[in-house]
Every structure is written in C-alpha cells, then in structure tokens.
Amino acid sequence: MKYIDEFRDGALARKIGERIAAEVRPGRRYSFMEFCGGHTHAISRYGIAELLPAQVQMVHGPGCPVCVLPIGRIDLAISLALERGAIVCTYGDTMRVPASGQLSLLRAKARGGDIRMVYSATDALQVARQNPQREVVFFAIGFETTTPPTALALRTARDEQLANFSVLCCHVLTPSAITHILESPEVKQYGTVPLDGFVGPAHVSILIGWAPYAGFARDYRKPVVISGFEPLDVMQSILMLVRQVNDGRAEVENEFTRAVTAEGNRTAQALVAEVFELRENFEWRGLGEVPFSALRIRPEFAAFDAERRFGLAYRPVPDNKACECGAILRGVKRPADCKIFGTVCTPENPVGSCMVSSEGACAAHYTYGRFRDIPVTVQPATAEAP
Amino acid sequence: MTSPRKSYVRPLDIRHGRIDMSHGAGGRAAAQLIDELFIAAFDSDGLRQGNDGASFAIPAGHRMVMATDGHVVSPLFFAGGDVGSLSVHGTINDVAMCGATPLYLAASFIIEEGFALAELQRIVQSMAAASRAAGVPVVTGDTKVVEKGKGDGVFIATTGIGVVPHGVHVSGERARPGDVVLLSGTIGEHGVAVLSQRESLEFETTIASDSAALHTLVAAMLAASPDGVRVLRDPTRGGLATTLNEIAGQSGAGMLLEEAAIPVLPQVDAACELLGLDPLYVANEGKLVAICAPEAAPAVLAAMRAHPLGGQAAQIGVVTADAHHFVQMETRFGGRRVVDWLAGEQLPRIC
Numbered sequence: 001m002k003y004i005d006e007f008r009d010g011a012l013a014r015k016i017g018e019r020i021a022a023e024v025r026p027g028r029r030y031s032f033m034e035f036c037g038g039h040t041h042a043i044s045r046y047g048i049a050e051l052l053p054a055q056v057q058m059v060h061g062p063g064c065p066v067c068v069l070p071i072g073r074i075d076l077a078i079s080l081a082l083e084r085g086a087i088v089c090t091y092g093d094t095m096r097v098p099a100s101g102q103l104s105l106l107r108a109k110a111r112g113g114d115i116r117m118v119y120s121a122t123d124a125l126q127v128a129r130q131n132p133q134r135e136v137v138f139f140a141i142g143f144e145t146t147t148p149p150t151a152l153a154l155r156t157a158r159d160e161q162l163a164n165f166s167v168l169c170c171h172v173l174t175p176s177a178i179t180h181i182l183e184s185p186e187v188k189q190y191g192t193v194p195l196d197g198f199v200g201p202a203h204v205s206i207l208i209g210w211a212p213y214a215g216f217a218r219d220y221r222k223p224v225v226i227s228g229f230e231p232l233d234v235m236q237s238i239l240m241l242v243r244q245v246n247d248g249r250a251e252v253e254n255e256f257t258r259a260v261t262a263e264g265n266r267t268a269q270a271l272v273a274e275v276f277e278l279r280e281n282f283e284w285r286g287l288g289e290v291p292f293s294a295l296r297i298r299p300e301f302a303a304f305d306a307e308r309r310f311g312l313a314y315r316p317v318p319d320n321k322a323c324e325c326g327a328i329l330r331g332v333k334r335p336a337d338c339k340i341f342g343t344v345c346t347p348e349n350p351v352g353s354c355m356v357s358s359e360g361a362c363a364a365h366y367t368y369g370r371f372r373d374i375p376v377t378v379q380p381a382t383a384e385a386p
Numbered sequence: 387m388t389s390p391r392k393s394y395v396r397p398l399d400i401r402h403g404r405i406d407m408s409h410g411a412g413g414r415a416a417a418q419l420i421d422e423l424f425i426a427a428f429d430s431d432g433l434r435q436g437n438d439g440a441s442f443a444i445p446a447g448h449r450m451v452m453a454t455d456g457h458v459v460s461p462l463f464f465a466g467g468d469v470g471s472l473s474v475h476g477t478i479n480d481v482a483m484c485g486a487t488p489l490y491l492a493a494s495f496i497i498e499e500g501f502a503l504a505e506l507q508r509i510v511q512s513m514a515a516a517s518r519a520a521g522v523p524v525v526t527g528d529t530k531v532v533e534k535g536k537g538d539g540v541f542i543a544t545t546g547i548g549v550v551p552h553g554v555h556v557s558g559e560r561a562r563p564g565d566v567v568l569l570s571g572t573i574g575e576h577g578v579a580v581l582s583q584r585e586s587l588e589f590e591t592t593i594a595s596d597s598a599a600l601h602t603l604v605a606a607m608l609a610a611s612p613d614g615v616r617v618l619r620d621p622t623r624g625g626l627a628t629t630l631n632e633i634a635g636q637s638g639a640g641m642l643l644e645e646a647a648i649p650v651l652p653q654v655d656a657a658c659e660l661l662g663l664d665p666l667y668v669a670n671e672g673k674l675v676a677i678c679a680p681e682a683a684p685a686v687l688a689a690m691r692a693h694p695l696g697g698q699a700a701q702i703g704v705v706t707a708d709a710h711h712f713v714q715m716e717t718r719f720g721g722r723r724v725v726d727w728l729a730g731e732q733l734p735r736i737c
Binding site for chain 2: 004010045046047049050051346347348366367369370371
C-alpha cells in the first residue's frame with residue numbers, strides 16, 4: 001500500500017534496532033512510556049519489543065480512550081438507553097466496556113436498549129434526524145482527536161435546531177493525564193516506575209501541536225518525542241529518546257513532522273473552545289479524580305448536553321477488586337502481573353477496561369504477545385518454515 | 387347448458403407486488419408463489435414432483451456429508467453477489483470442505499411481510515443461476531412469511547448433501563506438525579465488499595465479493611493427492627485467523643504463518659487500514675485453506691494454481707508442535723506475534 005508500506009519496512013526496522021542497540025550505554029536501563037494506545041497496539045502487533053535491546057523497556061501509558069472511561073460514566077449511558085428510552089449512539093469499542101451489574105452497552109442492547117454503533121459523530125446526528133420523535137444521545141468519548149468532530153456535531157445540531165439530539169460528553173485531555181502520572185507517588189517519590197521519557201501522542205498532537213509538551217520536558221526533565229503510529233515511527237522515536245537520555249537532554253522533539261506542527265490545528269482548537277469548557281474534576285479509570293482533565297459542554301449549548309437535559313447525577317463505582325487495570329494504566333504493573341489476566345479476564349469476557357479495546361495494554365498483550373509469557377519455543381517439527 | 391367456467395388465476399404481479407401473510411399460509415397464494423417464482427427459477431425434477439421432500443438414489447458404499455448454513459447478510463445485494471448466490475455457494479463450500487462432491491441442495495426462505503416480489507425474484511433467479519453453474523440442483527424447499535418488522539427482508543437457510551470419494555479423509559483434527567498450510571487466494575474481499583455498501587458506511591471501492599462455489603477446486607486438489615489433503619476449510623466469518631485457530635484447536639497443534647506470504651489485494655489492504663480492520667479477520671466466501679502432508683503440498687499447490695479459483699494460491703505457513711495451540715505469525719516487520727481468535731463481533735451480518 002503506497003504511503004503505508006514505507007513505514008512498515010522490516011529491513012529498515014532492523015537497522016534502527018541495531019542502531020539503538022549500538023547506542024545504549026552498557027549497564028544503563030532505559031524506560032520509556034508510550035502514552036497512546038495507538039503506540040501500544042503498534043508495539044504489540046508488529047513485535048517491536050523483539051527488535052529492541054533488553055535494556056530498553058516500554059511502559060504502557062493510559063492513552064486508550066476506552067480504557068480510562070470509568071464504570072460510572074458507562075452506567076449513565078446505559079441508564080439513558082434502558083430507563084429513559086433514548087437511542088444511544090457510540091463508537092464500537094465502547095460497546096464492550098464492563099459496567100455495573102454485569103452489564104455493558106452490548107449487553108444492555110440485548111436487554112432491549114436501543115444502542116447503536118456509529119463510526120462518527122455525524123452518523124449520530126443522522127440518526128437524530130431520522131428519528132425526530134425519539135431522544136438521541138451521542139455518548140462521546142476520546143482524547144483531543146475525537147473532540148472536534150463532537151464539537152462540530154453540537155454546532156450543527158444547534159444550527160439545525162435538532163431538538164432531540166444531545167451529547168453525553170466524556171472527552172478527556174492528554175496533557176493533564178501526563179502531569180498526573182508525573183506527579184504520582186510511584187514516579188515522583190518512590191521511583192517504582194522508572195520513567196526516562198515519553199513517546200508522545202501522534203494524532204492528538206496533530207490537533208494540539210507539540211508545544212503543550214514543553215512543560216514536561218522543562219519542569220520534569222523528561223524527554224518527549226512526538227511519534228507517528230506506524231512501527232518505524234515508533235522505532236525512530238525510541239532511538240531519539242535514547243539519544244536524548246545519553247546526551248542528558250530533556251526536550252520535545254518531533255519525529256512525526258509529516259503531520260505535527262508546534263501550534264497544531266488552530267481551526268479545530270477554536271471550534272473546541274467555542275463548544276467546550278474545562279471540567280474542574282473528572283474521574284479516570286485507574287487514575288481516579290484528575291483536576292482539569294476533561295471537557296464539559298458550555299452553557300450556551302446546554303440544550304444539547306445530555307447531563308443537563310436528563311438531569312444526570314454522576315455516581316462513581318469502584319472497579320472489580322481483582323482487576324489491576326488501575327495499576328496497569330499508571331504503568332505500575334504489566335498485564336501479565338494481573339492474577340486474572342488471560343484466565344478470568346479475556347477479550348471475550350473482559351473484567352477490566354484494558355482488556356476491551358485493541359489499544360488497551362492487556363488486550364494488545366493477550367492478542368499479540370502472550371506466547372512470550374510461556375516458556376515454550378515453538379518450532380516446526382519437520383518441515384522448514386516457508 | 388353451460389359448461390363450468392375455466393377458473394382464471396391472475397399471475398403474480400412481480401413488478402409491483404409484495405409478499406403478504408397469505409404467501410406463507412399454505413393456501414393458494416403460497417402455491418402460486420412457489421409455482422410462478424420458485425419452481426420457475428429452479429426448474430428441478432425434485433421440486434416439480436411437489437412432494438414434501440425430495441427422494442433420490444445414493445451411490446452405494448460411500449460416506450455421505452450433510453451441511454447446513456443460514457444466510458442473513460445485510461445488505462441483500464452487494465458487489466459480486468447477493469444473498470441468493472451466497473446461500474448456494476456457502477453450503478456447497480461447506481459440503482466440499484468435508485472432501486465431498488456436493489449433489490443436492492435444500493433451501494428454506496424466511497421472508498418478511500412487505501418484501502417486494504421483484505427483489506425476491508431477483509434473489510431466487512440469482513440462486514438458481516448459481517446452482518445451475520455449480521451443477522448442484524435445489525431439490526426441495528420451504529417458504530415462511532413473518533410479520534413486518536420481525537425479519538429483515540429475507541433470510542435463506544440452505545442444506546446440502548454430498549458423497550465422499552473413496553480414499554479421501556478430510557477432517558479438522560488431521561493436521562500434524564510439519565504439515566503445510568496452503569491458501570487458495572487473496573483474503574478479505576467479501577467482508578470489505580459487503581461493508582462498503584452498508585448504509586452507515588458507504589464508501590466507493592472497486593472491491594467485489596469473492597463469493598464462489600469451491601467444489602471443483604477441491605476436486606482438482608483431491609485428484610492431485612487424494613490422501614495428502616488432510617484438512618480443508620473455507621475461512622468465512624472470523625476470517626483466516628479464526629479458521630486456523632479452529633483447526634489448531636481441533637488438531638491439538640500450533641501454526642507458524644509468514645505474513646508476507648499471505649496474499650491481500652491492495653484495495654482490501656487500504657480499506658482495512660482506513661476502517662481499522664485486520665484482513666486476517668475479514669470474511670471470505672470463495673477461498674479455502676488446505677492443510678497438506680509436506681510431500682503432497684507441491685502437487686496440491688500446482689493443482690490449485692491451475693484452477694481458475696486458485697490462481698493466486700500460496701503456501702502461507704506450517705503446522706507446528708505447540709501444546710498451547712497458538713497460531714503465530716512472523717510479521718512483515720520482522721517480529722513474531724500471536725494471531726488470535728476474533729474477539730467480539732468485528733462485522734455483524736456479513737453472510
């Protein structure tokens with residue numbers, strides 16, 4: 001595939017891998033967090049860990065929008081469908097996230113809730129136009145990447161006076177989550193999570209630009225390399241991080257120059273600012289309450305805000321006790337450290353949110369990499385590999 | 387004296403008519419629908435006999451195979467086929483994947499009240515054409531009508547029977563470490579073709595479904611090596627990945643695939659990239675996977691490549707000894723990963 005295969009070239013990857021192996025300092029460990037689920041997925045799917053020297057460790061971050069969605073938020077969406085009779089539209093992965101009472105949106109659908117998977121906020125608007133007699137709620141999740149489309153849908157709904165459309169807004173912000181991790185006791189005080197730098201967000205950075213990360217590099221002395229989601233992007237970014245660490249630098253560097261600028265997409269930023277404002281507090285699964293880490297719909301658009309329209313009251317719900325998603329999202333534990341990983345908790349029956357989306361650390365490891373946990377070497381018995 | 391009037395039955399108004407509840411009630415309307423639409427299209431001896439079932443002689447001393455498959459695809463018409471041709475190909479392929487020569491089909495229609503007769507005729511004629519082209523007649527059938535809103539246009543369940551030639555032993559548990567995994571061609575076309583025409587997701591593509599009857603390809607492979615072909619399966623729902631995991635589980639073995647050897651059309655690759663799908667999990671309706679003894683593989687692969695439905699056949703991997711029954715893959719990128727079962731539902735109602 002033109003313009004894609006170039007970024008998945010195995011020979012080039014091995015060369016970068018050799019470069020990284022040549023440049024890491026003997027005896028030093030390098031621990032980098034890839035913030036985004038997109039990177040987690042690429043690392044697992046393409047087997048990037050195998051191309052890295054043992055000294056370089058990747059720590060999975062919380063940047064999977066489905067994973068950080070707390071149970072209480074999904075409960076709200078389910079109650080809109082089951083108790084208020086609304087049509088709830090949402091993105092595919094959200095459907096399987098476990099909620100209270102052994103429910104998920106998918107199971108609520110089987111119980112008669114009118115819950116529909118959509119590919120974009122625009123599709124949800126279309127559902128509202130086609131069902132003028134029904135309440136239609138778009139359950140909006142995601143980081144900065146999915147926020148502008150939701151903003152556009154809200155503005156369109158206002159312009160069209162689409163009285164039956166509203167949005168249950170759960171959009172969250174990347175920089176505040178990174179700050180939260182850097183301020184967490186495991187990173188700041190105990191050092192149980194060694195962090196030498198960040199593989200910075202790809203698509204999020206197209207929107208917000210790379211400038212917002214300057215503070216992390218400066219104030220926390222952590223190198224950040226903005227990286228594309230293709231496997232070669234990730235390899236190259238890791239090499240750039242190793243070089244920053246070796247040089248004692250802590251800067252924001254941009255590997256993803258083909259898409260990311262310093263200031264980002266100003267038009268989209270203006271649109272988001274017109275429709276949304278900061279929430280003082282928002283609960284993240286795994287991270288708990290994070291101040292100023294999410295967006296709320298502005299009062300000017302109150303008529304289209306499902307929380308106001310239906311008088312919804314948020315009620316936090318604790319995660320399953322056996323589930324380690326919280327620690328995994330903070331980088332404190334790895335998927336295989338969780339007792340229920342791959343036993344009770346599988347992609348078919350996820351207990352925790354990290355097992356749901358292909359961007360979740362547990363699902364990515366289960367789907368692509370779990371053979372590494374098992375001390376068995378798999379070799380063809382007789383014939384040679386093709 | 388006047389003779390009794392010859393009764394006149396107004397022919398079905400195929401152009402404007404719609405299915406109503408009487409078409410499923412077993413009365414005259416139902417009989418007329420069967421005569422004018424179904425028998426007219428299928429034109430088989432079995433159906434013309436008008437019995438509750440079809441009777442036929444079976445070759446003595448042979449093992450028989452029977453397979454059934456329900457078809458609920460949405461939309462009903464897609465590039466490269468429709469629910470009618472799909473329901474013929476799907477069941478013929480299920481019979482053929484047991485190593486059998488398909489002989490006869492049965493078809494059961496569940497039609498929603500209000501469904502246009504013109505569309506039904508188009509589907510039935512496409513089904514009849516597919517069955518004639520394959521040489522496997524529909525010999526018995528059934529029609530039911532459900533109230534509007536209780537179905538989605540038409541659902542078609544087909545059942546097929548066939549006979550297994552002497553010396554052929556094809557079964558999912560026969561893969562052995564060292565065996566070779568062959569694939570008959572490019573993967574993912576059917577799923578992407580259907581998906582591209584979904585109302586919520588229309589996109590322009592030149593991709594057509596690969597829907598096809600594979601029994602002649604199977605016959606050619608078995609002719610090349612009757613006992614060297616150990617497992618046959620068509621990777622429909624869940625795609626190639628799921629099919630290989632099924633076989634690995636049944637045979638108690640693992641597999642090691644070579645990503646670069648798996649043929650995928652660039653258009654399918656591009657569509658999957660855009661939609662976040664993995665072609666390994668996308669449905670096919672005209673492809674098969676064969677597990678062959680290593681000594682038989684070259685002859686079987688040559689026979690596949692000589693057949694019009696196997697021109698792009700390739701060896702994509704080997705069967706391994708693996709107590710965990712993992713299907714693993716050497717990625718194009720150079721790493722190794724698990725190719726797992728499909729989790730959840732990637733694309734509902736694809737066949």
